[in-house]
Amino acid sequence: MLKEVTHTDIISESLTLAEMILKSEQYKQYEIAKQAVKSDIDAQEMIWEFTKRKNDFEEVQRFGKYHPDYDRVSKEVRELKRKLDLYDPIAKFKKSEKQLDELLSEISLMVAHAVSEKIKVPTGNPFFDSMSCGGGCGTGGSCGCK
Template sequence: MLKLNAVTTTDIVSESLNLAEMIVQSQQFKQYEAAKTALRSDIEAQEMIWNFNKRKDEYEEVQRFGKYHPDYSRVSKEVRELKRKIDLCEPVALFKKSEKDLETLLNDVSLIIAHAVSKTIKVPTGNPFFDSMSCSGGCGTGGKCGCK
């Protein structure tokens, strides 16, 4: 007969809350919150984002007709230039970096939890190194494709 560990649902919930608190106290989360606040309070960055979203709506309308739309080239160029300008804006760049760092932390925690249960659990991390260790899930071959 299979013997189960005496882990209760209450224990799991308690440990989950402890883990969540550790994540909230992490340097990555604190940097993310600070970068988000800085981005929201930067008027110039917010204006650029607002202008980009306005142009993006126009771009989506032009995309319906593709290169046959009379404003296709102009609108496509303007959207690319605005996107580049936003990406180079310091508050936006810092926010994106802190967001990526927090995502990496959460992906790592997810992998640790999943692999503590079973090494065969597939965890979509967005990280090509870890995702290459499997077929990215759902192959249905039972491992015949070489996934682990």
């Protein structure tokens, strides 16, 4: 006979799982990378500049290509984005963020499937998404669900 699971049991197990995530290597690397970006003056200046340019872009985006500064502002935003993405502390942060996201997606999938194989868990990862589709998605099976 199965033991009845109470809300208290679920909360307790959830807190244990949260503690395990906070002790994981992925989380530790994420925190280190996050602190490195926060303490890097050049990174902070680039982020500030990118945010400013992005706001400018959103303003010209309202008019699209008909705005006189659309091409210039669009190009500046793309160049700054690329510069940000290639800057080492930010690249390391993004990589650690992705690894933590993958861990959380795996855990979400495991928790959902512990309840029912039919639960869909959008992970953003095609490998895991294909595993989580339990059918009934309305695409006629083109997504790979059964």
